[in-house]
Amino acid sequence: MNLIKHVAIIMDGNGRWGLKYKKSRNLGHKEGLKTVEKIIEQTVKKKIKFLTLFAFSTENWKRPKKEINFLFNLLENFLIKKTNELNKNQIKLNIIGNKKIFSKKLKKILLNSEQITKYNKKLQINLALNYGSKSELIDAINSLKRKKIAFTEKNIDKHLHTKNTPNPDLLIRTGNTKRLSNFLLWQLAYAEVFFEKKLWPDFTISDYNRVLKNFQKIKRNFGNI
Ligand code: FPP
DSSP states (O other), rough: OOOOEEEEEEEHHHHHHHHHHOHHHHHHHHHHHHHHHHHHHHHHHHHHHHOOOOOEGGGGGOOHHHHHHHHHHHHHHHHHHHHHHHHHHEEEEEEESSTSSSOOOHHHHHHHHHHHHTTTSSEEEEEEEEEEEHHHHHHHHHHHHTTTTOOHHHHHHHHHTTTTSOOOEEEESSSOOOTTTTTTTTTTTTTTEESSSSSSGOOOOHHHHHHHHHHHOOOTTTTTO
């Protein structure tokens, strides 16, 4: 049976869910947040140590301003309300992605949640915000070049936003779309990938359990036979 240390998730389908059931993409994001909370709780129960969630990509800035503002408001309110609970549950929050372009207010909220939870050991959530894998890799390589450090696999690992995190064992993408969308391209090199038909707000704990169970049954060879 494969041990699961790290699950990565592309939470796709909020917009479609919102339009289908509530006539508003934003209400799909609100519903998607409920799934986020359930999945975090189940990940702790399963004793999985790392969960990386793709919440906002570098490409998502192309969306209408109203949707972007809604998403970041949702995130701010979530962190303001839930950081203490995350802390009580021994969960560490780590932001991956480029924070530089965020408002002062959001930066402060993110930093506060990261600092409060930084010594927690039960689960580390890597929340990907303004994250793009290609720019992460370019930054890592430039940083190695500046420091005159060799471009080895280990050194690149150490200069990615996911440093100190094992590579994901599996990637789940909901929303019936089969692509990686510039997410963890380097780190997912040997991950098992599960594309799920359901839209993210409809993804349940039993769907999650089924994927984890199926992952555990896979014979992983890493290029060997
Ligand atoms: C993709 O669905 C989802 C997002 C771009 C945002 C993810 C956000 C959440 C799950 C809720 C907020 C999370 C936090 C942590 C506050 P989509 O909008 O691309 O859906 P579509 O493919 O149907 O358009």
